[in-house]
Amino acid sequence: MTKTLHERFLQEKTVAIVGCPFSGGQRRKGVDTGPVSLVSAGICKQLESLGWKVEFDGHHSFDHINEGIDQDTDIGNMKLPRTVSAVTKEVAATVESHAREGKLPLTLGGDHSLALGTVSGSLRAHPDAALIWIDAHADINTPDTTESGNLHGCPVSFLLGLQGTDVEPFNSWVPKKPLLKAESLVYIGLRDIDSGERKILKENNIKAFSMHHVDKYGIGRVVEMALDHVNGAPGKRDRPIHLSFDVDALDPSVAPSTGTPVRGGLTFREGHYICEALYETGCLVALDLMEVNPSLLEDREAQQTIAVGCSLIRSAMGETLL
Numbered sequence: 001m002t003k004t005l006h007e008r009f010l011q012e013k014t015v016a017i018v019g020c021p022f023s024g025g026q027r028r029k030g031v032d033t034g035p036v037s038l039v040s041a042g043i044c045k046q047l048e049s050l051g052w053k054v055e056f057d058g059h060h061s062f063d064h065i066n067e068g069i070d071q072d073t074d075i076g077n078m079k080l081p082r083t084v085s086a087v088t089k090e091v092a093a094t095v096e097s098h099a100r101e102g103k104l105p106l107t108l109g110g111d112h113s114l115a116l117g118t119v120s121g122s123l124r125a126h127p128d129a130a131l132i133w134i135d136a137h138a139d140i141n142t143p144d145t146t147e148s149g150n151l152h153g154c155p156v157s158f159l160l161g162l163q164g165t166d167v168e169p170f171n172s173w174v175p176k177k178p179l180l181k182a183e184s185l186v187y188i189g190l191r192d193i194d195s196g197e198r199k200i201l202k203e204n205n206i207k208a209f210s211m212h213h214v215d216k217y218g219i220g221r222v223v224e225m226a227l228d229h230v231n232g233a234p235g236k237r238d239r240p241i242h243l244s245f246d247v248d249a250l251d252p253s254v255a256p257s258t259g260t261p262v263r264g265g266l267t268f269r270e271g272h273y274i275c276e277a278l279y280e281t282g283c284l285v286a287l288d289l290m291e292v293n294p295s296l297l298e299d300r301e302a303q304q305t306i307a308v309g310c311s312l313i314r315s316a317m318g319e320t321l322l
C-alpha cells in the first residue's frame, strides 16, 4: 500500500491556512478579497470534513507594508517592487514555519506574485520539492522581459534565479543560489505566453504542457508525464510536491472572475483531475490557490469562481468521487 499523504512528508494531517489578501502584483482591484471569500464560503469546515485538522488564525495583514505603497515607485519595468518584495518575504517566512512543523500550508491569494513567497518557504523546509504550476500563463518574465511590469507575471524567474532577477529590493532576501532548479518545475495549462517567456522556457529546457498537449494526450497522460519528469523516471513518485494553482488555468466559462482570463482553458474536470491525481501521489506538501477575484463580473460569476476554487482545494486534499 502506498503511504497516505501525511505519513510521507507531513508530521500530522494538519493544514495551515495562509490567507493572503494582496493585489500589488497586478493592477486590477479586488483580487485581495479572494481569500476572505474562500474562507467565508466554508473552506475550513470542508477540509475538516475530509479529516484534516485545520489551523486558521485570520488572514495575514499587509497593512504595514501597504502603507508605503504610494511611495513605491517603479524600479526599471517593475511596478510596486518594494511592496511585492516585502509581502513575499513575509509569506515565505510564514509558509516555511508551517512546513517545518510538518503541516501542509494552503495559501489563498491574492495575486500570483505571492508564489515567490510560498514556493521559497516550501523549498526552505523541503529542499527536494518540485514545483507544479497550473496556469494559463508561465509567470516567468524577468524584470527585463516583462512588458506589463506586473510582478504576478514574474515569480518563477526569481525562484529560478534567472538573469536579471538579481535586483533591488528582491536581492535583499531572494538567495543568489536559487532554491529551485529548472528541471524541478513543470507547467500545465499554458496558452498565453509572452515572447520573452517563450525564449526563457526554451533556453532553460523547462517542461511545459500547454493546452495543445492537454488536447493531444488527454489530462491523464499529461499529469503522468509531468510527474515522471519531476521524479526523474517513469512511475517514480517520491519527490515532495508544491502545487501552485492559478484559477485562470481553468476556462473562463468555468472560473470567470479572475484578472487575466484566457479562453481555451482547462475544463472543470481537467482542473479537478490534476488536483486529485496529485493528492493520490501522497507527495503534496504545499498548495496555493491564486487569482480568485470576486469583484470582477457579476455576483453570479464571482460565486461560481469561489465555489470552483473551494472544490479544487478539496480535490487536492483528498475528496474522492467514490
Ligand SMILES: NC(=[NH2+])NCCC[C@H](N)C(=O)O
Pocket (backbone or CB within 6 Å): 111, 112, 113, 137, 138, 139, 141, 146, 147, 148, 149, 150, 152, 153, 154, 192, 193, 194, 246, 248, 260, 291
Ligand atoms: N498570474 C497571472 N495571472 N499572470 C498573468 C501574466 C500576464 C503577462 N504574461 C504579464 O507578464 O503581465
Ligand SMILES: [Mn+2]
Pocket (backbone or CB within 6 Å): 135, 136, 137, 246, 248, 249, 260, 291
Ligand atoms: Mn494566470
Ligand SMILES: [Mn+2]
Pocket (backbone or CB within 6 Å): 112, 135, 137, 139, 152, 246, 291
Ligand atoms: Mn499565474
